Amino acid sequence: MSDNKNNWPLWEVFIQSKRGLEHKHVGSLHAADAQMAIENARDVYTRRQEGQSIWVVPAAAISASQPEDAAMLFDPADDKTYRHPTFYTMPEGAKYI
Amino acid sequence: MSNALFQYTIRLADDLLILSHRLSEWCGHGPILEEDIALTNRALDHIGEARNLLTYAGQVEGKGRDEDALAYLRNERQYLNTKLVEQPNGDYAHTIVRSFLFDAYHLPLAEALTKSTDAQLAAIAAKAVKEAQYHVKHSSDWLVRFGDGTEESHRRAQKALDDLWTFTGDLFAQDEVQQQLVKAGIAPDLTPIKTAFDATVDKVLKEATLKRPVDGFMASGGRQGRHSEHLGYILADMQYLQRAYPGAEW
Numbered sequence: 336m337s338d339n340k341n342n343w344p345l346w347e348v349f350i351q352s353k354r355g356l357e358h359k360h361v362g363s364l365h366a367a368d369a370q371m372a373i374e375n376a377r378d379v380y381t382r383r384q385e386g387q388s389i390w391v392v393p394a395a396a397i398s399a400s401q402p403e404d405a406a407m408l409f410d411p412a413d414d415k416t417y418r419h420p421t422f423y424t425m426p427e428g429a430k431y432i
Numbered sequence: 433m434s435n436a437l438f439q440y441t442i443r444l445a446d447d448l449l450i451l452s453h454r455l456s457e458w459c460g461h462g463p464i465l466e467e468d469i470a471l472t473n474r475a476l477d478h479i480g481e482a483r484n485l486l487t488y489a490g491q492v493e494g495k496g497r498d499e500d501a502l503a504y505l506r507n508e509r510q511y512l513n514t515k516l517v518e519q520p521n522g523d524y525a526h527t528i529v530r531s532f533l534f535d536a537y538h539l540p541l542a543e544a545l546t547k548s549t550d551a552q553l554a555a556i557a558a559k560a561v562k563e564a565q566y567h568v569k570h571s572s573d574w575l576v577r578f579g580d581g582t583e584e585s586h587r588r589a590q591k592a593l594d595d596l597w598t599f600t601g602d603l604f605a606q607d608e609v610q611q612q613l614v615k616a617g618i619a620p621d622l623t624p625i626k627t628a629f630d631a632t633v634d635k636v637l638k639e640a641t642l643k644r645p646v647d648g649f650m651a652s653g654g655r656q657g658r659h660s661e662h663l664g665y666i667l668a669d670m671q672y673l674q675r676a677y678p679g680a681e682w
Contacts, residue, residue: 366466370573374570
C-alpha cells in the first residue's frame with residue numbers, strides 16, 4: 336500500500352465477462368474501502384458491457400513471485416515439452432481439450 | 433392536453449439535461465480519476481434520458497423540432513428545469529448533495545412513470561429506473577462518507593445541504609399542467625413521490641449523521657421558466673456553437 340497518507344489504497348480488479356467464465360484481471364484502481372472499490376470498478380471497467388461480476392482485492396494482499404527468481408522458477412520447464420498433452424492422438428469429435 | 437404533455441415532458445427533460453451539463457463540468461477536474469469517470473458516466477446517463485424525452489417532446493409538439501432544436505435553441509425562460517439542478521457545482525459536497533436530492537426524487541418518479549398511460553413516457557422511464565437506482569446509491573454512499581467522515585467533511589456536507597434545501601420545493605411544486613396530467617394518468621401523483629423522497633433523505637441523513645434542514649422558504653418558479661442567474665451562463669456555454677454556427681454538425 337502507498338506510504339502517502341493522502342492516497343487511498345490500491346485495489347486489483349477482476350471482471351467476469353460471462354457467467355461460468357473465470358474472473359480476469361483487468362487493472363487496478365484506488366478506493367477507500369471494498370465497497371467504493373466495487374463501485375469505482377463498475378464505473379471504470381464495465382462501462383462497455385465488459386462484465387457481469389466484479390471482484391476487488393487489496394493489492395497489498397497479493398503475494399507475488401520476484402522477477403529475479405524467474406529464471407529459477409520457470410526456466411526448468413523449458414525443456415520438458417512432454418508435459419504438454421500434445422503427444423496423444425485426439426479421438427475424433429473430442430472437444431474442449 | 434398536448435400542450436400540457438409537451439410542457440411536462442420538457443420539464444422532465446430539462447432537469448436531466450441541465451444536471452448532466454453541470455456534472456460534465458467536472459470532466460477532467462474530478463477529485464480522483466475514478467470519481468471523474470463516475471460523474472461523467474452519470475452525466476451520460478442523464479443526457480441519454482434527456483435526449484429521449486426531448487425527442488418525444490418534439491413529436492408531441494408537432495412543429496418539427498428535434499432534440500437538438502429543443503436543447504440548443506430555447507432561451508432561459510423556455511427552460512423548465514428546477515432551480516436545484518442549475519446550482520453551481522461548488523465543492524464536491526455541493527455536487528454530491530445536489531445529485532443526492534435530485535436522485536432521491538428521480539428514482540421514485542421514474543418508477544411511478546413506468547405505469548404512465550403514456551406508453552412512450554413509460555418506456556423511457558423503464559430504461560431510466562436501473563440507472564437511477566445506481567445514482568441514488570452512488571450519491572448516498574458519498575453523502576454518508578462525508579457526513580460520517582471527518583469534522584471538515586461533515587461541516588461541508590451539512591453546509592451544502594443547508595444551502596440547497598431551499599431548492600427542493602421546486603421538485604414537488606403543483607400546478608395546472610401537473611394536475612391535468614395526473615388526472616389523465618400520464619403523470620404520477622407527486623404525494624407518494626414526496627413520501628419516498630422523505631424516506632430516502634431521512635434514512636441517508638441519519639446514517640450520515642447530518643441534520644435535515646427545516647422546511648423554510650422554498651425557491652420556486654423553475655417549472656414556469658423563472659430561473660436563478662446561473663442558468664443563463666449554462667445555456668451560453670451549451671448553446672454557443674449552435675447559435676454562432678446555426679445548423680453546424682459534426
